[in-house]
Amino acid sequence: MKDAIELKAEIEKILPKRLKGVLECYGFNLQELLTPLKWKPLVLIIGNYSSGKSTFINEFIGKDIQRTGQAPTDDCFTILTAPEEGEGPGDITGNTVVSDARLPFAGLRKFGEKFLSHLVMKRIESEKLKDIAIIDTPGMLDSVTEQDRGYDFLGVVGELAKLSDLIVLMFDPHKAGTIKETYKVLRMTLPVSAGEDRVVFVLNRIDECENLEDLVRAYGTLCWNLSQMTGRKDIPRIYLTYAQIPGREIPPEFQVWEKEREELKKALLSAPRMRLFHMLQEVDRVSRQLVLVIRAMEGFKEHFVKRLKGFFKSLAVTGAFSFLLGDLIMHLVSGYPEKPFLAHLVSGNLSVDTFFWPVIWLLLTIGAGSLYFQKVTFPRLENRFVSAPDELVKLESAYDRDLWERVRSKVVGLLKKEARHQIWVRHKRQLSKVERFINTDLQAFYDRVKRF
Ligand SMILES: Nc1nc2c(ncn2[C@@H]2O[C@H](COP(=O)(O)OP(=O)(O)O)[C@@H](O)[C@H]2O)c(=O)[nH]1
Ligand SMILES: [Mg+2]
The missing domain is CATH 3.40.50.300 (P-loop containing nucleotide triphosphate hydrolases)
Incomplete structure (x- = not known):
């Protein structure tokens, strides 16, 4: 029993040190994790x-x-x-x-x-x-x-x-x-x-x-x-x-x-001994749930980056078009400006003034594009994974699938509440923190309990 109390105290000390920040980043509550381990x-x-x-x-x-x-x-x-x-x-x-x-x-x-x-x-x-x-x-x-x-x-x-x-x-x-x-x-x-x-x-x-x-x-x-x-x-x-x-x-x-x-x-x-296992299993389970949530958020980020790249590509193309042709269309519709940019370009007669309309058109395109991305593309991406969060992670084992069942709603909640914030989190770094905890700290605890 003395060993149990010591080990419990150690777990209670090391958990916040290693995982508090990560847990909070993904909407987990450290207190919730420690409650089952309270008392006798x-x-x-x-x-x-x-x-x-x-x-x-x-x-x-x-x-x-x-x-x-x-x-x-x-x-x-x-x-x-x-x-x-x-x-x-x-x-x-x-x-x-x-x-x-x-x-x-x-x-x-x-x-x-x-x-x-x-x-x-x-x-x-x-x-x-x-x-x-x-x-x-x-x-x-x-x-x-x-x-x-x-x-x-x-x-x-x-x-x-x-x-x-x-x-x-x-x-x-x-x-x-x-x-x-x-x-x-x-x-x-x-x-x-x-x-x-x-x-x-x-x-x-x-x-x-x-x-x-x-x-x-x-x-x-x-x-x-x-x-x-x-x-x-x-x-x-x-x-x-x-x-x-x-x-x-x-x-x-x-x-x-x-x-x-x-x-x-x-x-x-033998309940006190079982308590030690229980404690470790509980920590183990939550850590692995955390891993799944992080992987899901990383998955979301990857999809976002892919979308963003696609967006930049099409922005580059439409931007180039409007830069070159924007004032030509204006000219064809309204006769103004008298000599569009393309004509200046062909005649080799370029000055700072000739760039005025092309730059305006370019900025307008970038503005409209970003607005579209923010108001349409991103919410679509968000909605897609809110309704199909399973696409975010690949689940290899039955154990993972079972854990996923328990965190799926958490992932949906994160996407709904703070998808934009999650884009900026360095998930891979967070993931390696948790994995290091599972593979070293937790493993060491397991080895100790087995010896009791
Ligand atoms: N014959 C026999 N009676 C038992 C045994 N264990 C309990 N009882 C009796 O079964 C009844 C119900 O027992 P109780 O402990 O109140 O059951 P509980 O409802 O599960 O708490 C009591 O009258 C006990 O005396 C047993 O192993 N053998
Ligand atoms: Mg009874």
């Missing part, structure tokens, strides 16, 4: 109602804190943690939680008062909760009743998942796989690179299976449902667990799984 490592526990989430948490802490029961007993999101130094135990309301600048939960405010009245933080004296916080969640119900909650339940889960370092997804044999929606939210909010390593799957309450045959069937169903949801061909590890309920005999053939419960608890304690 977080463990989020989600799953069906009465799959045994609260029972497991109580067992982990060693105290009966959370209410448990067969019916959907608890409809609150509860953040459980030990009090900070100088603070006592007690409950803190949702409103206070989202207002506390030391905590990373400010982003939850947007889900409204109704949600905030279902958010609480419980400060409990517990050694286990010193270095981590656990979030207990109300169970998922079926989708019809989901709407009755009065707030965007899945939105909240997604927001919390983004902040969490470890996500425990708990099922029970009766409802193995009814949380497809949740899984979709998880996939959408978690960084691609986080992969599944941040998600732990648990099939709980296995003691309620009649016999081994029944258990194998439940396990098979869950695997099937998971593969449907994840699209993965391999099966992730699924912890098979049960709680020791007083007065309930565990059939001997199930006792081989007893140790899985302990392993799951150990996995929770």
Whole structure:
């Protein structure tokens, strides 16, 4: 944990030093990047109602804190943690939680008062909760009743998942796989690179299976449902667990799984280490998003330069024409001036005065041309890429394509707001700054975390 705190401090110091200017240049917010890294490592526990989430948490802490029961007993999101130094135990309301600048939960405010009245933080004296916080969640119900909650339940889960370092997804044999929606939210909010390593799957309450045959069937169903949801061909590890309920005999053939419960608890304690990876992945992801935005802006600049060159070429041609022929046309239309420039040129009779009209025509052409470029050509270019930003970058990997999805709107926003400014930015220099950061600083951090 000490290493984690040190490393975090270093990242927080080096990020602004290396990237602040670049981030700001492209509309990224450094603070936004640092928020998920605030405070303690977080463990989020989600799953069906009465799959045994609260029972497991109580067992982990060693105290009966959370209410448990067969019916959907608890409809609150509860953040459980030990009090900070100088603070006592007690409950803190949702409103206070989202207002506390030391905590990373400010982003939850947007889900409204109704949600905030279902958010609480419980400060409990517990050694286990010193270095981590656990979030207990109300169970998922079926989708019809989901709407009755009065707030965007899945939105909240997604927001919390983004902040969490470890996500425990708990099922029970009766409802193995009814949380497809949740899984979709998880996939959408978690960084691609986080992969599944941040998600732990648990099939709980296995003691309620009649016999081994029944258990194998439940396990098979869950695997099937998971593969449907994840699209993965391999099966992730699924912890098979049960709680020791007083007065309930565990059939001997199930006792081989007893140790899985302990392993799951150990996995929770690995959250601080996961936090380090999470932190680096987060920084990694944003840096790579930044790279894509810079490449898009460089792409835009290149298109602009190409247009500009074309513009200069045609300006040179029309300029030469109007220089030579402008006053000739005037002469043909109105008889004035008496002797056009071309006639002077042919007779070799040139003086400063003979250049008056050609220069006027040349300046007029340049003026009109620039105006056209500014008012017509440039906005057209801008509009073209606002409606087709994908043409700005070539995406080589699936990872890049996924990142691009998340920054596309940012690119469009930049084009709409400050396309003219972006033309003057030296993107290549900015790009090499970010790439240097990814390849040296970030790599060094990764190497260190791997050694922990
Ligand atoms: N048989 C059995 N019952 C369990 C197990 N875990 C929890 N329960 C019971 O299931 C009910 C729901 O548990 P709870 O922890 O409230 O579920 P939650 O809604 O997911 O928080 C309670 O009555 C628990 O006693 C288990 O592993 N085996
Ligand atoms: Mg509960």
